[in-house]
Amino acid sequence: MARVLENIGKELLRSNRIPTPDFSAVSIVKEARKAADEIGYPVVIKALVTAGKRGKAGAVKFAENSDEVEEIAKQILSMTVHNFPVERLLVEKKLDISQELYVSIAFDSSKMMPIVIASSAGGIDIEEIARTQPEKIIKYHVNMREGFHLYEAKEIWSDLGLTGSALQKVTPILWRLYQVFEKYDATIIEVNPLAMTSEGEAVAAAILMGIDDDALYRQPDLSDKVEMGSDRAWRPLTALEKEMVAVDASESYRGTARYTEMEGGDIGFLCGGGGGSLLVYDALLRFGGKPANYTEFGGNPTETKVTGLVKGVLSKAGIKGFLMDANITNNTQTDVVAKGMIRAFKDLGIDLKDFPIIVRLAGVNDVEAKRLFSEAGLEYYGDDITMEDAARLIVDKMRRAYPGEAN
């Protein structure tokens, strides 16, 4: 899933006849002031970052005049919201709200269908509404073959107690939101609050939107508007992570790899498989180890790619040991992985006698892999031990290599 920044999402909604407050995206204080003067006071100023729950982080504030705008803009631009440094702001007309509603559209992995969640109690987290006022929530599954009809939108709001002009206003909004969900291959659209203003208009006041990155090939207009890979990081990518993306992309036709830098740690860690990596990371922690990164690879990578990955893992400061731990491969050639890994250690000139390494790598061509690793002097295991055993071995080896340190 690729998140969409709020200004982009709101432009998409407006071009599909869903009202939003007037807004402007700016990156410096002076622009913020100018934008607010044009929009008219009072205004809302929000940090323009992909992280959610900005209000709770203090990154959504109101301003009554130009001086307040400058002060608040300066303040928010110096903030880091949920690990994302704020580089841009959204300056928006503050609405005069008479009622706050909630609506989201996403996929339900239980029923494997789109689910519309609507509530007459918006403005707070849906989890909180579910806990405190569950009677004010409707969950409605959409049959994609039939599509989502206007009358279904009407029934949802009517069942939530809306009537009169409010019902007339919000019905087409919900219907159009579903059209937007389909049209742009969205994985989630959340409008919270969907505001009823004192003038009786329904306006998408705050939104959150994610696009299916697997569908971007058929959404050419969106490809430069979404934040790629934003669901795989809880902060902007680090320099090392960006390098590893380049390593993976350099030979995109073979093998996939994902590298996530973790805080601290001394064990460089490379794991085969998206599931296996979860297992091994848990095991390292359980045995008292300190993994420095989370890395998975699969799909039969080339030797060059493996070398690049291993070098990247080892380049992080503080790495004092290395674990290669993979599930028994279905198609990844373990001898190729062995060659790539051994080359990385050779290139970096690491003395293997002083550097704790454990390899657990079984599967295609592992007789050759075993020979290569043994020849290079690396402690190698195939399917004679389990993946968890290998995690325990590296933790023990680290303790022996660095006695005095609290591992």
Next chain:
Amino acid sequence: MAILVDKNSKIVIQGITGREASMVTKHALAYGTKILAGVTPGKEGQDVEGIPVYDTLKRARQERELNISVVYVPPAFAYDAVMEAIGNGIKLILIITERIPRHDVAKFLLAAREANCTIVGPNSVGIINPEDRVKLGAIGGDNVERCFIPGEVGVISRSGGMTAECSWMVKKAGFGVSTSVSIGGDPLIGSPPKAILSLFEKDPKTKVVVMWGEPGTSYEEDVADFIKEGGFTKPLIAYIAGRFVEQMPEGTVFGHAASIIEGGMGRPSDKMKRLRDAGCHVADNFNDIIQILPQVMPK
């Protein structure tokens, strides 16, 4: 007996002429699996490892009786390939293709449910029944016996790689598998664990099931409810990976696309508790599966 595939499976491979599909076809034939036809538009008249290729599934069915399709078609064409299989009366479709747009997946899953057709995947590494030597997909590679030997344990896994590793753990414990099913790591799939468990329940050969779970989705919670309702009555051993994800900021994917904790939902610790409360044998360590299996295996 086993589930999903057996000696009577009449298999066709859609997208058979692709690089991976041809290699997998070769391995499957060497294992003893009968593959009757392949489909790749524009390539009728060719063959892959001696298997005839047809332009359309309709053409293939005029020549052969077919009831199972394995889909290797690239993501942009996968929706149509699956609809073609459903439209031609195929009753089990295994989708290997990764990264199919989610809206497409939701649409063909609905169409399959309405046509009473079972889908496994997308993003599955395969299904294997070692007794009948039937394997669909890359599962087991060219050295099947290393992980998969015939037996009475069913395996369900959200991870392709761990389907093999779990089956190998079963072998290490001194048992074999009835059927191992890689269900796919996506948030929208044709056969979540609960659906596979309901098949294992009815299979007399399967005595125990081992399940590999991950963070995200409600698949494991749904299994707990299913056991409580009496839908599955055999011993179930579950391992839930990714407990460290609970310590990370919410909304971050680790591993497979569906492996994400959002809005407090999908936490491994909650899944483990729910499964334990339902009477399931939850392994704290993955290694524990080796000790638990002989204890729960009916004599």
